Amino acid sequence: MTVLLSVIQSTIMPETSSTNGNDSEVQLSSEHKETIPQRKSKKVQSADTNLEELKVKLTDFRARRAKELNVKPFYIFTNNTLENLLQKRPVTMKDLLEIDGIGPKKADQFGQEIIEIIQSHSSK
Template structure:
């Protein structure tokens, strides 16, 4: 089975011969790997440290509100694994966001400013460096 990443969705309502129609345009890409079940198993939780959780919850609330406003499921914007990777890696630029697995140019272009703003105003402000995406940081912070 192939995994698909949805980049954008647009809907267009129109009437043809007096009958209403809905056209849904979906832009997506297909990867060669197997479909991931990480989200359903909660594997994203293993990426998050105690200091990552506040940012993860803020990002999740933002994602849910954006999805509701657009009228589609939250995972279309970012799934929980992607939010966990963002929360853990704390990218500080669009280029850094693009390095996170599962985030393509389309999503980065659309959401990077919101993500960077949320990261800069939420969570641990003592660290200004960006961690490598999807790696576990085992170093201790010394006060």
């Protein structure tokens, strides 16, 4: 059994060394070491938080307006449109109309509120 264990250890972990007859100290080679994810800087964390806050505000707006109009939230705008809004952050009607999923009718119905949400969030 001990011989089999030694063979397995030397095959799987060739850099295993024995400190005494019974205990093994395992040292993984560099190809076996896991990398520890680096923490995000405070600036990146702040940007992530800022983006998440805007996403929540736009999602809340979508849910509120859908309830008021008795329609499904995707009628107001889809998740893909939400992602485009977050990425491009339009601040004019012209910019808003360049977002996939926002045409003249939705811009007329919801555009000003969407722009106000984005502008008020951008000023923080």
